[in-house]
Amino acid sequence: MPRQPRFSKEDIVAAGLRIVRTDGYDAVSARALGKELGTSSSPMFTMFKDMNEVMDAIWAAAEQSFIDHMEGVTDFFPAFKEFGMRLVSYAKNESNLFQMLFLGKRARPEIAEKIARECLTHSGQSYGLTEDQADFLFRQMWPVACGIAALCVKHPEDFPEEIVSRTLSYHFSGIITIMKSGREVEDIRPRRLKMPY
Numbered sequence: 001m002p003r004q005p006r007f008s009k010e011d012i013v014a015a016g017l018r019i020v021r022t023d024g025y026d027a028v029s030a031r032a033l034g035k036e037l038g039t040s041s042s043p044m045f046t047m048f049k050d051m052n053e054v055m056d057a058i059w060a061a062a063e064q065s066f067i068d069h070m071e072g073v074t075d076f077f078p079a080f081k082e083f084g085m086r087l088v089s090y091a092k093n094e095s096n097l098f099q100m101l102f103l104g105k106r107a108r109p110e111i112a113e114k115i116a117r118e119c120l121t122h123s124g125q126s127y128g129l130t131e132d133q134a135d136f137l138f139r140q141m142w143p144v145a146c147g148i149a150a151l152c153v154k155h156p157e158d159f160p161e162e163i164v165s166r167t168l169s170y171h172f173s174g175i176i177t178i179m180k181s182g183r184e185v186e187d188i189r190p191r192r193l194k195m196p197y
Contacts, residue, residue: 012047016036021097067111087112129176145168
């Protein structure tokens, strides 16, 4: 009777996530996984056909951790503000996972973008925005939220929760106010100053 594997697929994926959390995505290897599990690398390949399949499973688990972090975000008002705060907290508390999912070589920001769009659709409906206005709001707010989150990966102490909250509020409120006013914002282009001689 064949011996039962000592570790399940879930154990291997959980070990991979622990490695990413402590040492980053590039630190994951068959040897590192074996060491984390206290075994050789060979048990990995009784359940996964190759290392690419292992990495895909780790990636899917990382994405799920982000989805779990955003659970219920549209229950808040404005939903996008809650999304922005949670995006930044994920970057601060799960910096290596954030870097892997959204800043690394294989970055796939679509999962976060999808949730952000849902939040802004909710917010847009609450503020009586048209579909085009909600899309415009998304295109203005998305880089702001992502930019703050990306900066927090390396220097979380520079962005305490109070500053993050105020920054998102200023941008969000400012854009809503401008859209509601119906006026255009001047596109200010830098010009070289004439130096006095």
